[in-house]
Amino acid sequence: MFEDNRISSMDFGAMSDAGLIDALRTAQGAVAVAQAAEVFAVRELYRRRRAESVEPGPDGVRAGEFAAAEVAVALRVEEGTAGALIDIGLALEESLPRVRAAFAAGRVDLAKVRVIVDCTRGLAEELVGVLEPRLLEAAGRIDPGRLRQTARRWVARVDPGGAQRRRERRQSERDVRIRAVQDGMALFDGLLPAPGAQTVAMRLREMSLQVCPRDPRTMAQRRADALVALADGSGRLRCRCERGVRCPVSRVPIEAPRRALIQVGISAEALFGLREAPGFLAGYGPIDAALARLLAEHARFQAIPEDGPEEEAAARHSTRAVDGFCRFPGCVMPAAESGSAHGAGGSVSLCSRHGRLKALADKGRTGWRVFRAGRDRLRWTTPTGETHTTVREGARYLFPHTDIEAPVVPPALTGRIEAATVETMASKDRPTAEDLGYPLAGHVPVRRQLSRLAPEDDIPDRDR
Structure with missing residues (x-):
């Protein structure tokens, strides 16, 4: 047209x-x-x-x-x-x-x-x-x-x-968000009142100067590490000069960091180093197997059988693990933070917003229709008749053999791929989460019905 x-x-x-x-x-x-x-x-x-x-x-x-x-x-x-x-x-x-x-x-x-x-x-x-x-x-x-x-x-x-x-x-x-970018990194983005933003900035700078002159990190790296130190409760950067007691700040007490709850899915073969299949970080997406194994060193484990457990409580955890994300098309709300919607064929993970959409669709109150199209597929039909099917994303990481759509790389190309990766990383391009097709990042609609469209911003009905 x-x-x-x-x-x-x-x-x-x-x-x-x-x-x-x-x-x-x-x-x-x-x-x-x-x-x-x-x-x-x-x-x-x-x-x-x-x-x-x-x-x-x-x-x-x-x-x-x-x-x-x-x-x-x-x-x-x-x-x-x-x-x-x-x-x-x-x-x-x-x-x-x-x-x-x-x-x-x-x-x-x-x-x-x-x-x-x-x-x-x-x-x-x-x-x-x-x-x-x-x-x-x-x-x-x-x-x-x-x-x-x-x-x-x-x-x-x-x-x-x-x-x-x-x-x-x-x-x-005001808002703070985390958006996934490539190479195991995430963009921490926030909209704050100017005085509050300057308070955060000055605090991070102050923490960045608490290490000794031989700390090898750049100021940018120190600020990023300082933000994590604020969140984990340690409140101070640990110097990385590796001089031990000879470091002039080594005797300054630092609180032990609190470990936050993050969820990682990884296949048994990748966990034990038998294959290099990617892992899954809830709220982010795919991470390399080496990073997943590093995170697993201090983790509590829950084994997820491919056929699913029989116990009800374990089944809920299993559903969220194999779903990975909310099962609405395009929604990136982690299944770990979503509820479970029940229907023919078992339960699926849906965030508060899209769980409400499915509940209303099941009652015939919207033009949407939702039904299971097999064990792994959930089909959504829009009011105009278009169909969109979602699958269990988490299962692709827990059970790599089920990821039948993944391309296969001939072994002869492995060396060339590694060399190209090194060359690409040498360019030092900064990752970005900006959508080039829609330059709308940060736009906040003023209308109430449009202002809570991100699943993580939706208040569950029971808490309204």
Whole structure:
């Protein structure tokens, strides 16, 4: 529907430099048009689901509650991303008609639209009318980062008295998250009030300077280790100069760290070094076998038989272990932190949010349908009839022979793979959890029904 024959027929090799720049701008405009169509379509779907599902009470579907879930499985994105698209679409419709028209025409892209939406939140309609054309003009000549700075400066000028109101509202959005990235690492990300953020920063710097000058770590590494030391209760960095009692800070007492509960799944063969199958870290995903064995040195073990235990309590633990994650398509909530939903064929792990979706679907109160399509498969059918099947991800790690879709690497390639890995690591690229297709990380919807779309943010019904 959005195919541009002009772009597909371009011969980039024959273009002049000016022609290539023009082609870049044409392509960027086509991307913006497609992004706008996506936002408007998502917004319209939300409006329809909201009109269909207003049923008050604990057994009713809250208005538009699962529209983002439907979008998420259709686009294969996180529900938070789907919620942000809905929120931006509603903001454009309600208060930013010029930006909406420019977005539809491809003159501004999603990244800049999101900046304008964020920076005009909570302003009086008259002020938005003053700022909108100026921000739109600025968006055509500067990048999103500069646009955000410019918008913040202008907002502070036209509404100086609103700075406190906006700050107080924004403080309610404070949050800390952990997002998985590659190579056994995770991105620790937080949104804090500025004084609190500076308190954390200064405390980490203070701890980073508590070691002796011969500690081999960089300041960045020390800050990261200091954050863990704050969490485990030791409260102080242990020096790594390896000089023992000759270290000038060796006599400073350090509390023994508290070991937090983390759950790791690994096959028996990988645990005993008979094969190098990856392990599974709950809340993160695959980790290399060596790291799994390192974590196992101080672990309590629970053996999970492939056929499943007969005892009810053990069966619940077994279900969560073999499921790995919540069984809703795309949900990354660890099964260890999810509940169990029962049905034909046994129980499955579902987080609070998607357990509610299944319970309402089973009662015929939504357009969703859920049923087991075999021992390992759970099939979800959306209100539009699309089907999405999930499998027991944890079983792929506990019982590697069941991972029949995994590619097989010929032994002759092993050496070449190791050499390529070393070369790649030498580039020192920093891992990132930013979704390049949807530059929406950190966007917090203001509408209540869109603000708790991440499973870890959903409050179980019993605790509301």
